[in-house]
Amino acid sequence: MKLEQVVPWGRSLADYINMFHLTRSDFRAFILDCAGGPSSFNTEMTQQQCRVISCDPIYQFRVEEIRQRIGETYPIIIEKLAQNLTKFVWQEIDSPKRLGDLRMVAMEKFLADLELGIAEKRYIFAELPDLPFGDRQFDLALCGHFLFTYSEQFSLEFHLDAIREMCRIAKEVRIFPIVENFTGARSWHLDPLQAELREQGYQISIEGVNYEFQKGGNEMIRVCKVS
Ligand SMILES: C[S@@+](CC[C@H](N)C(=O)[O-])C[C@H]1O[C@@H](n2cnc3c(N)ncnc32)[C@H](O)[C@@H]1O
Numbered sequence: 001m002k003l004e005q006v007v008p009w010g011r012s013l014a015d016y017i018n019m020f021h022l023t024r025s026d027f028r029a030f031i032l033d034c035a036g037g038p039s040s041f042n043t044e045m046t047q048q049q050c051r052v053i054s055c056d057p058i059y060q061f062r063v064e065e066i067r068q069r070i071g072e073t074y075p076i077i078i079e080k081l082a083q084n085l086t087k088f089v090w091q092e093i094d095s096p097k098r099l100g101d102l103r104m105v106a107m108e109k110f111l112a113d114l115e116l117g118i119a120e121k122r123y124i125f126a127e128l129p130d131l132p133f134g135d136r137q138f139d140l141a142l143c144g145h146f147l148f149t150y151s152e153q154f155s156l157e158f159h160l161d162a163i164r165e166m167c168r169i170a171k172e173v174r175i176f177p178i179v180e181n182f183t184g185a186r187s188w189h190l191d192p193l194q195a196e197l198r199e200q201g202y203q204i205s206i207e208g209v210n211y212e213f214q215k216g217g218n219e220m221i222r223v224c225k226v227s
Contacts, residue, residue: 001057001127003065007073008058010038011144012106013045018211019176020142020220029139032170034128035146038066040109042122053138054117055126063114070107074100087184089212099213129161133169141170148178148187148221156189160196167202167225177217178206184216201226 016022016039027050033041036054045052058066081088081096093099117123126132128146143166147159154162166173179186194204205222212218 001060003058003061003069006058006069007077008038008066008070008107009073009077009103009145010036010040010107010110011103012040012109015106015211016041016142016144018209019144020174021207021209026140030137032131032133032138032141032166034131034141034143034166036123037145038070038107038110039144040106040113041142042117043109043113046113046117046122053122053124053133055124055131057125057127059114059118059123060125063111066114067111070104070111074104084182087182087215089215093213129158129165131165131169135168136171138170139172141166141173143173143175145177147175148189149181151180151187151189156192159189159193163193163197163202163223164200164225167223171224173223174220175223176209176211176220177214178219178221179214179217182214184214186216190221197223 011019027045027048030051031045031053033039033052033054036042036056037058039054042052042054061069078096078100081099085096093102114123124132143162147154147162151159163173163175178190197204203224203226206219207222209218209220
């Protein structure tokens with residue numbers, strides 16, 4: 001992966017709680033944030049003595065490189081949001097500027113934590129569909145704004161391999177959202193993917209969550225391998 005190909009954009013713990021319907025008992029779980037990117041989920045959970053490891057290919061880059069890339073791409077994202085206002089729900093967050101401010105707070109928390117987190121092995125350079133973790137090492141794996149979001153760039157086969165791999169390393173997997181980036185349409189991978197995984201003995205459910213910023217993006221998929 002080249003840093004010029006990355007558009008870093010990360011959400012906060014408060015976002016994750018709603019995106020993934022995280023409950024009190026989830027806070028006691030050992031969690032993998034897969035494709036964690038510049039989210040502050042790991043930072044904020046660690047501050048609350050929760051156990052989280054994040055993995056993402058961007059963790060191969062240095063803090064200053066990621067900070068610079070955020071600076072380059074931030075105005076482009078805000079501009080794109082402003083040009084596509086009708087595709088998003090502007091309620092609590094009432095403007096692209098306000099959204100940008102919130103995302104930047106989360107990304108700054110992540111940047112401030114990255115070096116320490118790498119030393120503590122909380123941020124691991126790894127990418128789907130091959131993760132350097134043991135079988136059932138985690139209670140829960142989360143994957144936000146990567147699978148299904150980029151359905152055009154990543155094939156059905158990639159999605160299947162990625163989900164099977166997350167189910168290998170975690171007892172339960174939650175993925176949010178299940179709509180594509182910007183179009184807001186449900187990913188066309190969903191139906192064939194569910195059929196194939198069910199056939200292979202996976203349990204799958206699609207559940208509504210209390211989070212909708214991208215219009216129609218208010219559902220997550222929960223998957224686990226029945227052993
Ligand atoms: C939009 S960010 C999502 C960040 C965070 N999960 C959130 O919801 O705020 C998508 C992330 O996917 C990461 N990514 C790209 N290819 C990947 C792969 N093959 N495996 C895991 N992560 C990948 C990118 O580096 C990027 O950080």
